[in-house]
Amino acid sequence: MKLRSIPMPITRRVMKTMALRHGEVDASAAVVHAVITAPCFCFSKIDAVYLKGFCVLPCSRSLSVPCQFRRDFTTPLFHCALVVLAIDPRFFLAYPRSFHIGSAGSKMISIGVSHVSLLNAAAQHCRIPILCYLWEFGEDAVNGLSRGSSAQSDKDYVEALKASYPGRSYYGAPNYECPYCGAIFWYQEGVKSASAVTKRKIVYNLCCKGAKIDLPRIRNPPEPLATLLNFNGDARSKRFLRQIRSYNSMFAFASMGATVDKTINTGNAPYVFKINSVVHHKIGSLLPSRGKQPKFAQLYIYDPENETENRMNIFQHDDSTGERADPSIVRALSDMLDSENMLVQTFRYARERLAEHGNQTLTLRLMGCNAKSEIQYNLPTSNEIAAIIVGDYSASEYTFDVLVHDKDVGLRRVSSIHPSYMALQYPLLFPYGERGFHLGIQYNDYDGTGRKYVTMLEFHRFFMHYRLNEPNPYTCYGRLSDQIVVDAFSTIEGSRLKWIADHQADLRSECVQGIADAIDRGLIDADNVGKRVILPASFTGGRRYMVMNYQDVMAICRVFGSPDLFVTFTCNSKWQEIAELIRFEDGQQPSDRPDMIVRVFNMKVHEFITDIREGRTFGPVLAVLYMVEFQKRGLPHIHCLVWLAANNAEVSAAVIGGFISAEIPDFRIDELGYELVKEFMMHGPCGEDNKKCPCMKDNKCSKYYPKDFQDETFVDECGFAVYRRRNDGRTILKNGVLLDNRSVVLYNINLLKTFQAHINVEWCNKSNMIKYLFKYIMKSHDKAKIYFETTAPSGNMSLNHDLAPPDEILEYMDARFLSTCEALHRSFEFDIHYRVPPVERLAVHLPGMNYVRYEKGFDLRALINCPAAKRTMLTEWFEANTKYEEARSLTYCDFPKEWTWDGSSRTWHKRTPAPKIGRMYYVHPTSFELYYLRMLLMIVKDDIHLRLKKALDNPHCIIPHEHLLTLLIHELTSVFGKSGGNIRDYNLPHLTFSPQVPMGNRLIEEELSPSLDDVNARRNFDFTT
Structure with missing residues (x-):
C-alpha cells in the first residue's frame, strides 16, 4: 500500500510520533526507516508522549517491553492510538515546525517529516533506529482533522488544553440582551432587580438606564x-x-x-x-x-x-x-x-x-x-x-x-x-x-424627580454598547471607532474641567473663625471671603485624588503592617470570551473591539479580587487593594497589594515557595502549566539574543534577566526573597532562542491556570520599600502639555492666549495621555482604585478652625449662626466621649470601627463593629499646634484632663492650663521616645528633663531613674521653646 501524504496540522507532542499501518507498508513512504510488526516498542530518552489528549504512559526504557495505552480520550477526534517516534525531545525543541500529519485514505493517516534530511539528522542525533507504527483511525476522526499549518494545529491543541482546566475563569459569550435598547451583556455584568416590573430578572443599566435613555438607532450606512x-x-x-x-x-x-x-x-x-x-x-x-x-x-x-x-x-x-x-x-x-x-x-x-x-x-x-x-x-x-x-x-x-x-x-x-x-x-x-x-435631551418618561436631562457621558456610553445587527460607529468601524471613543471621553473630561474652572468663584471655603473675623471687619457678602477652590480630590485622576488614595493606603499599612504580596494582573486580549464575541462581526480581530476587552477585563478583575478576599488563592487575608493602569500599548492592568493573615504571612522559604514559582513546569506532569508559562511568563529573549527588546537599556536588560540559578528559595541579608531557579534542563523555545528557568517571570500556578494571562506575583514584605511601592501604584497618568482656550460670548474661540488656567487644573492637563481602552474604562465608570477594608477620612482641626463651604452670595451671618457649621467629626467625637462610656475605649482613628458618621445629622451613631479604618487628614509639622493635636489623637483614647481627674478620683477638680500643657508635653515626649526619637529634633516645646520611657529591664530603669531629691528639686517645671 502506498501512502498519500497531505499536509495537516500537528502538535509538538505529535512530533515525537509517526504512524503507519500495522503490517506491510510501501517502503517508498518517506517516513519509513524501519518497520516492526510485533506489539512492542523501543523507547529511548523519553518517558511519555501525548497526542491531542491521548497518552502513551511512561514505560520501561529497555527494548521490547510492551507498551500500555490509555484510551479514555479527552477529545473526540481520534478513535485509535498513535505510536512513538523514539527521538530525543531536545531535537524537536530545535526544530519545532518541521513535522506534519497527513491523510492516507479514509481510514488511515500517516505522520511524515517535511524534509527527509531532518529525519536523517534526527536518527544521527539519537544514534538509534526510528521505529514507526500505523494504527487504524475512524473515518470521522480523519474528517474531523482541520487542514492547515502545523502552527495552527499546535495552537488549537493548546487552546483545547486551556479550556479543559476545570477551574478556568470563563463566562462564555454575552448571551443576555437589554430588553429596552438591545445592548448585549454578560450575566456577570447584570444586577438582580426586585421590582415588580422586571420580576427579579437580570437587568443591565449601563446602556440605557432601564429605558430612561431612548435615542434613535443608527441607520445602516449607504453604499459604497x-x-x-x-x-x-x-x-x-x-x-x-x-x-x-x-x-x-x-x-x-x-x-x-x-x-x-x-x-x-x-x-x-x-x-x-x-x-x-x-x-x-x-x-x-x-x-x-x-x-x-x-x-x-x-x-x-x-x-x-x-x-x-x-x-x-x-x-x-x-x-x-x-x-x-x-x-x-x-x-x-x-x-x-x-x-x-x-x-x-x-x-x-x-x-x-x-x-x-x-x-x-x-x-x-x-x-x-x-x-x-x-x-x-x-x-x-x-x-x-x-x-x-x-x-x-x-x-x-x-x-x-x-x-x-x-x-x-x-x-x-x-x-x-x-x-x-x-x-x-x-x-x-x-x-x-x-x-x-x-x-x-430629556429622559424618557421623566417623572418630575431627580435629574431631567441626559448627560454627555450617558449619551456617548449608550452608543458604546454593541447591539446585534446594528451598525455602530463607536465599536464597528475599526481605527476610526478608536478615535471617536477617545474623542468622546476627552470631550467629557474637558467639559468637567471647564465647569470646575468656570465655577471657582461660586463655591468658597473658609474656617469658621475666619468668617467670624470677616464679619467683625464688616464683610458680610460671601463674594469677599474665602479662598479659591481648585481641582478637588473627587476628580478622578487628579493630583489630590492620587494623594488622598496614597494616604488611605498608608492608613491600611499603619493598621496591618507591610503588605506581603505584590501582584500585577495584565489583560489578555485573546481570552475566549473576546474571541467568541468577535464572531458576531465577521473578520474582526480582538484589537478591533477594545469595548469588549475592557468589559471582560473588569469582570476578570472582580473575580480575581473575590478569590483573593475569600482566601481561595493565598489563604486568609486582612486587606486587598488595587489600582488600574493602562500600558503604553493601551491594554489595562492592575497593581494589587495583599496583606496575608498573621498565621499565613511568616517570612520563610517554604511560605514564599508555596505562593510563588520561578521555574518551568515539567510538561510530562503539568502540561497546561508548561504551556501557560511558555505563553505568558517568559521574559525576553533579550541581551545578546535580542538587543532591540524593549527592556534593553545601555545594552543591558533593565529587568536584570536572565537571573542566576538558585537551588533553593531563601531570604537574603537585606530581607529580599531570592527564588529557586534550578538548572534542571527544562527549556522553552521562544523566537528561536532556548530559554531556561533564569528567564521565568515570577508567577502563582493557580492564578495562572485560572485566569490564563500574565500575572506576576512577588513577595514584598520589606518595610523600607513600602512608601516607594505605594507611590508606584498610586502614580498619576502619563502627561503631555496642553492649555485651556476660553470661549467668547458668541460661542467662538477667543484668540487671547494670555489667560492662564487654575494651577491644579493646568497641572492635571499638562501631561495627559489617553488611549482607547482607558477612554472606554472611564466611560463605563469602572473602578480605578479599590481597597478593602474601606478607609474613613477624619477631619482634624483646632477649635473654631474647621472649614465650611458655602455658595457665592451667601449671608455669612446666617452661616456663622448655624449650629451644623460648627459640628465636625472631631467635635462630635469629643461629644460622644462625654456621653458614652464605651466611646472612651477607642482612639479617634479607631472610632469608625464601631461608630458610623451620619453626614446629614452630623453625628456619630453606634453600629455593629465592621472592618473600617479611620485616617486623619495629613497635617504638616509647620502647623505646630494642629500637628501636635493630630499626634495625640493617634494614641489618646480620651482627653488628658479627664484621665487626670480619674487618676485623682476627683471629677470636680480644676487643673490649671500650665499643668495641662506639662502633661501634654510629657505625653508627646513618651510618643517620640517609644519610637526611638527625641522631641527636641522636631523644634517642639520640651521639658527641662526627659521622663524615661519604660524599657522592660528593671535594673536599667532603676539606674536611670532619678532619686527622690532630684524629683523634689525638679518639682517646678521650666519650659523652653
Whole structure:
C-alpha cells in the first residue's frame, strides 16, 4: 500500500510520533526507516508522549517491553492510538515546525517529516533506529482533522488544553440582551432587580438606564461605504479599513486639535490610537486665504472641479500604513456624501450663495440649541441645521451656534455641546449628518424627580454598547471607532474641567473663625471671603485624588503592617470570551473591539479580587487593594497589594515557595502549566539574543534577566526573597532562542491556570520599600502639555492666549495621555482604585478652625449662626466621649470601627463593629499646634484632663492650663521616645528633663531613674521653646 501524504496540522507532542499501518507498508513512504510488526516498542530518552489528549504512559526504557495505552480520550477526534517516534525531545525543541500529519485514505493517516534530511539528522542525533507504527483511525476522526499549518494545529491543541482546566475563569459569550435598547451583556455584568416590573430578572443599566435613555438607532450606512466597512470583505475593503482615519480626514469639516502619539504604532503589533492632549475641534473659513491650499470644510466650497485632486494632495499617504489613498474611493465617497449628508448639502448650498452674492459678506450659521429648547434627538432637515447670514449680524444672537465666515478670520472652536460636533469631525461615521449630543435631551418618561436631562457621558456610553445587527460607529468601524471613543471621553473630561474652572468663584471655603473675623471687619457678602477652590480630590485622576488614595493606603499599612504580596494582573486580549464575541462581526480581530476587552477585563478583575478576599488563592487575608493602569500599548492592568493573615504571612522559604514559582513546569506532569508559562511568563529573549527588546537599556536588560540559578528559595541579608531557579534542563523555545528557568517571570500556578494571562506575583514584605511601592501604584497618568482656550460670548474661540488656567487644573492637563481602552474604562465608570477594608477620612482641626463651604452670595451671618457649621467629626467625637462610656475605649482613628458618621445629622451613631479604618487628614509639622493635636489623637483614647481627674478620683477638680500643657508635653515626649526619637529634633516645646520611657529591664530603669531629691528639686517645671 502506498501512502498519500497531505499536509495537516500537528502538535509538538505529535512530533515525537509517526504512524503507519500495522503490517506491510510501501517502503517508498518517506517516513519509513524501519518497520516492526510485533506489539512492542523501543523507547529511548523519553518517558511519555501525548497526542491531542491521548497518552502513551511512561514505560520501561529497555527494548521490547510492551507498551500500555490509555484510551479514555479527552477529545473526540481520534478513535485509535498513535505510536512513538523514539527521538530525543531536545531535537524537536530545535526544530519545532518541521513535522506534519497527513491523510492516507479514509481510514488511515500517516505522520511524515517535511524534509527527509531532518529525519536523517534526527536518527544521527539519537544514534538509534526510528521505529514507526500505523494504527487504524475512524473515518470521522480523519474528517474531523482541520487542514492547515502545523502552527495552527499546535495552537488549537493548546487552546483545547486551556479550556479543559476545570477551574478556568470563563463566562462564555454575552448571551443576555437589554430588553429596552438591545445592548448585549454578560450575566456577570447584570444586577438582580426586585421590582415588580422586571420580576427579579437580570437587568443591565449601563446602556440605557432601564429605558430612561431612548435615542434613535443608527441607520445602516449607504453604499459604497457599507461595502467598504466589511471586515471580511475583499482586499479593497481591508485596505480602506487600514486607512479609514485618513479617508475621514479628507472629508472632515473641522480639524481635531490633539496630538496623536504615532511612536507606539511601530512593528507588527495591533494598532493603538492614543493622544497626548485634550481634544477640541476647530473650523476655519469657507474660503482659503490667497495662495493657500483649501483644507477641511473649504474643500466643499473651493475649486469643485479639482476637488478629488485637492483632497488627495493634502493627504498624500496614511501615516501608519504608508499606502496612498485610492482616487476611485475618494470620488465614490464624495458622491455618497453629496446625496446623503445634510451638512455636505449645506456647504454646497453656501458655495452657490457665495457665487450669487459676489463681494457681500456671507456667514454660514450652523444652528445649536440650549438647555431650554428640549428639542428631540432625531435626523434634522436642512433648514433646521443651518442658515445663511448675508451682511452684518449681532454675535449675541447666536450664542449656541457655530458661525463659519467666508473670509479667513482664524480657526474657531466648535462647542462640544453643538449637535453637529461629532458629525462635522466624522462624516464617515455619521454619513447622514445625524445630530450628536446637545443640551435638552430629556429622559424618557421623566417623572418630575431627580435629574431631567441626559448627560454627555450617558449619551456617548449608550452608543458604546454593541447591539446585534446594528451598525455602530463607536465599536464597528475599526481605527476610526478608536478615535471617536477617545474623542468622546476627552470631550467629557474637558467639559468637567471647564465647569470646575468656570465655577471657582461660586463655591468658597473658609474656617469658621475666619468668617467670624470677616464679619467683625464688616464683610458680610460671601463674594469677599474665602479662598479659591481648585481641582478637588473627587476628580478622578487628579493630583489630590492620587494623594488622598496614597494616604488611605498608608492608613491600611499603619493598621496591618507591610503588605506581603505584590501582584500585577495584565489583560489578555485573546481570552475566549473576546474571541467568541468577535464572531458576531465577521473578520474582526480582538484589537478591533477594545469595548469588549475592557468589559471582560473588569469582570476578570472582580473575580480575581473575590478569590483573593475569600482566601481561595493565598489563604486568609486582612486587606486587598488595587489600582488600574493602562500600558503604553493601551491594554489595562492592575497593581494589587495583599496583606496575608498573621498565621499565613511568616517570612520563610517554604511560605514564599508555596505562593510563588520561578521555574518551568515539567510538561510530562503539568502540561497546561508548561504551556501557560511558555505563553505568558517568559521574559525576553533579550541581551545578546535580542538587543532591540524593549527592556534593553545601555545594552543591558533593565529587568536584570536572565537571573542566576538558585537551588533553593531563601531570604537574603537585606530581607529580599531570592527564588529557586534550578538548572534542571527544562527549556522553552521562544523566537528561536532556548530559554531556561533564569528567564521565568515570577508567577502563582493557580492564578495562572485560572485566569490564563500574565500575572506576576512577588513577595514584598520589606518595610523600607513600602512608601516607594505605594507611590508606584498610586502614580498619576502619563502627561503631555496642553492649555485651556476660553470661549467668547458668541460661542467662538477667543484668540487671547494670555489667560492662564487654575494651577491644579493646568497641572492635571499638562501631561495627559489617553488611549482607547482607558477612554472606554472611564466611560463605563469602572473602578480605578479599590481597597478593602474601606478607609474613613477624619477631619482634624483646632477649635473654631474647621472649614465650611458655602455658595457665592451667601449671608455669612446666617452661616456663622448655624449650629451644623460648627459640628465636625472631631467635635462630635469629643461629644460622644462625654456621653458614652464605651466611646472612651477607642482612639479617634479607631472610632469608625464601631461608630458610623451620619453626614446629614452630623453625628456619630453606634453600629455593629465592621472592618473600617479611620485616617486623619495629613497635617504638616509647620502647623505646630494642629500637628501636635493630630499626634495625640493617634494614641489618646480620651482627653488628658479627664484621665487626670480619674487618676485623682476627683471629677470636680480644676487643673490649671500650665499643668495641662506639662502633661501634654510629657505625653508627646513618651510618643517620640517609644519610637526611638527625641522631641527636641522636631523644634517642639520640651521639658527641662526627659521622663524615661519604660524599657522592660528593671535594673536599667532603676539606674536611670532619678532619686527622690532630684524629683523634689525638679518639682517646678521650666519650659523652653
